[in-house]
Amino acid sequence: MPGSASGPAIQTENLTKEYPYGFLHLKKKTSLEGLTLQVETGEVFGFLGPNGAGKSTTIKLLMGLIFPTRGHARLLGKPTTDVAMHRDIGYLPEQPYFYDYLTAAEVLDYFAKFFDFTAQERRERVQRMLQKVGLETAGKIQLRKYSKGMLQRVGLAQAILHDPPLVILDEPMSGLDPVGRREVRDIILELKRAGKTILFSTHILPDAEMLCDRVGVLVGGKLQGVGAPGDLVGIKAQEVEILFTLAPTAQAHAPKNDHAPLLAKAARIGERFRLQVKEEELYAALEQLRGASAKILSVSQIKPSLEEYFMHLVAADRAQAAAVEVSGK
Amino acid sequence: MKAALMLPLVLLTGFAGIWHLQLNIDAQQAALHQDRDDLLLTSPKLLKVLSLEYAPLLADVYWTRAVQYYGEKHAAHDNNLDSLWPLLNIATTLDPQLLPAYRFGAMFLSEAPPRGAGRPDFAVELIQRGTRENPDYWRFYEDLGFIYYFDVKDYAKASAAFAEGGSKPGAQVWMKVMAAKIAAEGESFETSAFLWRDIYQNTTDAEMKKNALAHLQLLIAQADCLRLDALADDYEKREGRRAANLNQLVQAGLLQGVPVDPANFIYVIGDDGKVQLNPASPLWEKQKLFDKLK
Amino acid sequence: MTHIGAVALNTFREAVRDRVLYNLVFFALLMIGAAILVGQISIGIEQIVIVSLGLSAISFIGLLMAVFIGVGLVSKEMDKRTIYALLAKPVRRWEFLVGKFAGLVFTLLVNTAAMSAGLFFALAYVKHGLQSADAGVLVAVYFILLKLAIVVALALLFSCSTTSLLAILYCAGLYLAGSFVQQMRTLRTDLMGNATATFMRWLSYLLPNFENFSVTGPVAHGRAIPGALILQNTLYAVVYCTVILAVAAAVFSRRNLK
Numbered sequence: 100m101p102g103s104a105s106g107p108a109i110q111t112e113n114l115t116k117e118y119p120y121g122f123l124h125l126k127k128k129t130s131l132e133g134l135t136l137q138v139e140t141g142e143v144f145g146f147l148g149p150n151g152a153g154k155s156t157t158i159k160l161l162m163g164l165i166f167p168t169r170g171h172a173r174l175l176g177k178p179t180t181d182v183a184m185h186r187d188i189g190y191l192p193e194q195p196y197f198y199d200y201l202t203a204a205e206v207l208d209y210f211a212k213f214f215d216f217t218a219q220e221r222r223e224r225v226q227r228m229l230q231k232v233g234l235e236t237a238g239k240i241q242l243r244k245y246s247k248g249m250l251q252r253v254g255l256a257q258a259i260l261h262d263p264p265l266v267i268l269d270e271p272m273s274g275l276d277p278v279g280r281r282e283v284r285d286i287i288l289e290l291k292r293a294g295k296t297i298l299f300s301t302h303i304l305p306d307a308e309m310l311c312d313r314v315g316v317l318v319g320g321k322l323q324g325v326g327a328p329g330d331l332v333g334i335k336a337q338e339v340e341i342l343f344t345l346a347p348t349a350q351a352h353a354p355k356n357d358h359a360p361l362l363a364k365a366a367r368i369g370e371r372f373r374l375q376v377k378e379e380e381l382y383a384a385l386e387q388l389r390g391a392s393a394k395i396l397s398v399s400q401i402k403p404s405l406e407e408y409f410m411h412l413v414a415a416d417r418a419q420a421a422a423v424e425v426s427g428k
Numbered sequence: 429m430k431a432a433l434m435l436p437l438v439l440l441t442g443f444a445g446i447w448h449l450q451l452n453i454d455a456q457q458a459a460l461h462q463d464r465d466d467l468l469l470t471s472p473k474l475l476k477v478l479s480l481e482y483a484p485l486l487a488d489v490y491w492t493r494a495v496q497y498y499g500e501k502h503a504a505h506d507n508n509l510d511s512l513w514p515l516l517n518i519a520t521t522l523d524p525q526l527l528p529a530y531r532f533g534a535m536f537l538s539e540a541p542p543r544g545a546g547r548p549d550f551a552v553e554l555i556q557r558g559t560r561e562n563p564d565y566w567r568f569y570e571d572l573g574f575i576y577y578f579d580v581k582d583y584a585k586a587s588a589a590f591a592e593g594g595s596k597p598g599a600q601v602w603m604k605v606m607a608a609k610i611a612a613e614g615e616s617f618e619t620s621a622f623l624w625r626d627i628y629q630n631t632t633d634a635e636m637k638k639n640a641l642a643h644l645q646l647l648i649a650q651a652d653c654l655r656l657d658a659l660a661d662d663y664e665k666r667e668g669r670r671a672a673n674l675n676q677l678v679q680a681g682l683l684q685g686v687p688v689d690p691a692n693f694i695y696v697i698g699d700d701g702k703v704q705l706n707p708a709s710p711l712w713e714k715q716k717l718f719d720k721l722k
Numbered sequence: 723m724t725h726i727g728a729v730a731l732n733t734f735r736e737a738v739r740d741r742v743l744y745n746l747v748f749f750a751l752l753m754i755g756a757a758i759l760v761g762q763i764s765i766g767i768e769q770i771v772i773v774s775l776g777l778s779a780i781s782f783i784g785l786l787m788a789v790f791i792g793v794g795l796v797s798k799e800m801d802k803r804t805i806y807a808l809l810a811k812p813v814r815r816w817e818f819l820v821g822k823f824a825g826l827v828f829t830l831l832v833n834t835a836a837m838s839a840g841l842f843f844a845l846a847y848v849k850h851g852l853q854s855a856d857a858g859v860l861v862a863v864y865f866i867l868l869k870l871a872i873v874v875a876l877a878l879l880f881s882c883s884t885t886s887l888l889a890i891l892y893c894a895g896l897y898l899a900g901s902f903v904q905q906m907r908t909l910r911t912d913l914m915g916n917a918t919a920t921f922m923r924w925l926s927y928l929l930p931n932f933e934n935f936s937v938t939g940p941v942a943h944g945r946a947i948p949g950a951l952i953l954q955n956t957l958y959a960v961v962y963c964t965v966i967l968a969v970a971a972a973v974f975s976r977r978n979l980k
Binding site: 196 | 725732735736739740741802803804806807808809810811812813814815872886979
C-alpha cells in the first residue's frame with residue numbers, strides 16, 4: 100500500500116544534472132533540472148517522457164552511476180553514494196548488454212556473487228530466475244547469440260535475482276514483442292503483490308496506465324506533473340460513443356432524416372455505425388436511434404487518455420524551446 | 429574529509445618508499461653487473477643475419493651504447509673497458525659505413541687506461557676494416573698512423589700509413605709531409621702536437637675533443653718544462669746554485685715574465701730542481717695519470 | 723568469495739574465452755625452433771641464446787598482453803555498457819578496479835608460467851639436462867612478472883581516464899621512458915643547468931624504473947641473483963602498483979559514466 104512508516108523508498112530534492120560542452124566547456128546542457136519527487140514504499144511508479152527527457156539520467160543519478168550537479172537523492176533512506184545500500188536495490192539498465200562471452204547462467208551467477216549467498220543458494224536462485232523469465236532452456240548458450248528480447252529478460256532476471264525491496268527498471272519493455280511485454284507486466288504485478296516498490300521508465304503509455312499507481316511526466320528535463328494516471332488527465336467534458344447497426348431496410352434511408360440530426364454524424368464501419376456525442380446529448384441520440392429502429396450494440400464513455408495529456412505537454416515544451424532559441428539568437 | 433586526505437597521503441608515502449627502494453636496488457644491480465659487462469649476442473655475423481634490413485638501425489643502437497658505455501665507465505672511474513671492442517665491432521659489422529664509430533674506436537681502443545681500453549691491436553683491426561669498407565676516406569689512414577705513432581710506437585708503420593693516406597683523393601697535404609717527418613725523426617714534439625691539434629679541430633665528438641685537448645695541453649706543458657729546464661741550467665751555471673722558483677730566473681734576466689701553462693697556472697720548480705707543473709693546476713692531476721702509464 | 727575475487731575471476735575467464743592464451747602456441751613454436759637451430763650452430767653459447775631469447779619473448783609477449791588487454795579493462799566495459807549492471811551491485815568502484823588488476827595479473831601469471839615451462843624444456847634440450855644454477859631463470863621470469871604488474875597498473879589507470887588509443891600510446895611511452903631511467907642519472911649533469919639537473923634527477927626516481935627488473939645478462943651467464951634484490955624489487959613493484967591503483971581509484975570514483 101502506498102505510504103509507509105519507514106519513509107519513502109525514493110526521495111529526490113532539486114536533483115539537477117548539467118553537462119558542460121563546447122570549447123573550454125563553457126556551455127551547459129541541462130539534462131535534468133530541479134527534480135523533487137517522492138516514491139512511496141510499495142507503490143509502482145511510472146516515469147514517463149519522450150526520448151531525451153531525462154528519465155535515464157534520473158535513474159542513473161539514483162543508482163550512483165553519474166553524479167548530480169546540484170541537489171541530492173536518497174534511496175531507502177540512504178544517500179546515493181552508499182554502495183552497500185545496493186544490496187536492497189535491483190536495477191535494469193536501458194539497452195542492457197552483458198558479457199557476451201558468458202552464458203545467461205554464468206552472468207547471473209557472477210552478479211549473484213556480490214551478495215552474501217552461499218554457492219548452493221546462488222545456484223538455486225539462478226535456476227529460479229531463468230525459469231521465471233523464460234530462459235531455462237537457453238541458460239547454457241553464450242549471450243553473444245541472444246536476441247534483444249532475450250537480453251532484456253536476462254537484464255530483468257539479474258535485477259530481481261536477490262529479491263530486493265526496491266526495483267528500478269529503465270525501459271523494461273523495450274525490444275520485447277507483445278508476448279514478452281505481457282510477461283514483464285505480469286512480473287511487475289507479481290512484484291507489486293509481494294510488496295516491492297517499483298520505479299520504471301517507459302514511453303509506452305498504455306503500459307503505464309495499466310500498471311502504475313502513480314506516474315511522473317518528464318519533459319525537457321523538467322517534471323511536468325505527478326499523480327495517479329486518472330488524476331493527471333483531469334476532468335474534461337466527457338463524450339460518449341455509441342455503436343449500433345441498422346436493419347437492412349433502414350440502411351437504405353441512411354441516417355439523413357430531419358428527425359435525427361445527431362445520427363447524421365454517425366460513421367460507418369463495415370456493418371456497424373459509430374456515433375460520438377457529448378454526454379448531455381446521449382438520451383437525445385438514443386431516442387433518435389430508437390426512432391430509426393437501430394440495434395444498439397454498446398454505449399461507452401470516451402475517457403481522455405494519458406496520451407493526449409502527454410502530447411499536449413510535449414507540444415508545449417517544444418514551443419517553449421523554440422521560443423527560447425529564437426529569442427536567444 | 430578523510431577520503432580527500434587519503435590520496436595525497438598514499439602518494440607521498442608511496443613515492444618516498446619508491447625513492448628509498450630505488451636507491452637500494454641501484455646498489456644491488458650495480459654489484460650484480462659489475463664484474464663483467466655482459467653482451468648477450470656477441471657474434472657480429474649472427475647479429476647481422478638476425479637483424480635483416482634493420483642492420484643499420486641496430487648498428488646505431490650499438491654505437492650509441494658504446495658511447496654511453498664509455499661515458500658511464502668514465503663517470504664511475506672504472507678502468508675496465510672490456511666491452512668497448514665488442515660493441516664497436518658489432519656496430520661496424522652491422523653498418524660498415526658508420527664512420528664515427530671507427531674514429532671513436534681508433535682513439536679509445538688503442539689508448540692506454542684509464543683513458544682507453546689499451547688494445548691498439550683491436551684498434552688497428554677496426555681501422556683496417558674501415559679502410560677496406562671505405563677506401564676513399566683518407567682520415568682513417570690518419571687514425572691508423574695515429575695508433576702506430578702514439579700507442580704502438582712503430583714509426584715505420586706510422587709513416588707508411590700517413591704516406592698511403594696522403595695519396596687518397598681529398599687528402600690534405602700535410603699527410604705526406606708527416607710521413608716523411610716521422611720516417612726521418614720518429615717521435616717529435618711538432619709531430620705529436622700537430623696530430624693532436626688536427627684531431628681537436630676536426631672532430632665533432634665531445635669525448636674525442638676533450639681527450640685531444642688534454643693531450644695537447646700536456647704536450648705543450650712538457651715542452652715548456654724542457655725549455656725552462658734549459659734556462660734553469662743556465663741560471664745554475666751563472667749563479668752556482670739551483671733556482672728555487674722561476675721569479676729568480678726573471679730577476680736574472682733570463683725570462684721576461686713567469687710563463688703559465690695552458691691552464692693559466694704558473695710553472696714552478698720542484699724539489700728535484702726541475703721545472704714542473706703547478707700542483708694547483710688541473711693539468712697536474714692529468715699528468716700524474718699519464719705518468720702512471722709510462 | 724570476495725568482491726575483488728569475483729571480478730578477478732571473471733576478468734581471467736574473459737581472457738581465456740577471448741582466446742588470448744593462444745599466444746602460448748606461438749611461443750612454443752618459437753622456443754622449439756630456436757632450440758633446434760641453436761643445436762645446429764652450437765659454439766658453446768646455447769644457454770645464452772635460449773635464455774636471452776626466451777626471456778625476451780616472455781617479456782615482449784607479456785608486455786603486449788599487459789598493454790592491449792590492460793587499456794581495455796575499464797574502457798571496454800564502459801563502451802559496451804556492461805559496467806552499469808555491475809556497479810548497481812553492492813560493489814565499490816575501487817573493488818572493481820583492484821579486481822580487474824588482479825584478474826589480468828593472474829592471467830599474465832598463468833601465461834608466464836606456461837612460457838617458463840617451455841623455456842626450461844628448451845634449455846634442458848640444448849644443455850642435455852639442467853643444473854641448479856638455472857634456477858636464476860625463474861628469478862628473471864619473476865622479475866618480468868613484477869614489471870608487467872606495474873605496466874598493468876598503468877594501463878588500468880589510463881583505461882579509466884582516456885580512450886584506448888591514447889592509453890596505448892601513454893603506456894608505450896611510459897614503458898620506453900622507464901627503460902631509460904638509468905641513463906637519465908648518468909647524463910652529464912655538469913653540462914646542464916641546476917634546475918634541469920634537479921628535475922631530471924627527480925624524474926628519474928619517480929618514473930617507474932623497469933631496468934630494476936632486468937637481469938637477463940647475469941642469468942644467461944648462470945649467475946645467481948641476490949635475495950636482497952628479489953625482496954627489494956618485490957617491494958618496489960608492490961608500492962608502485964599501490965600508488966598507481968590509488969590514483970586510478972580516485973579518478974574513477976568521480977567519473978560520470980556515459
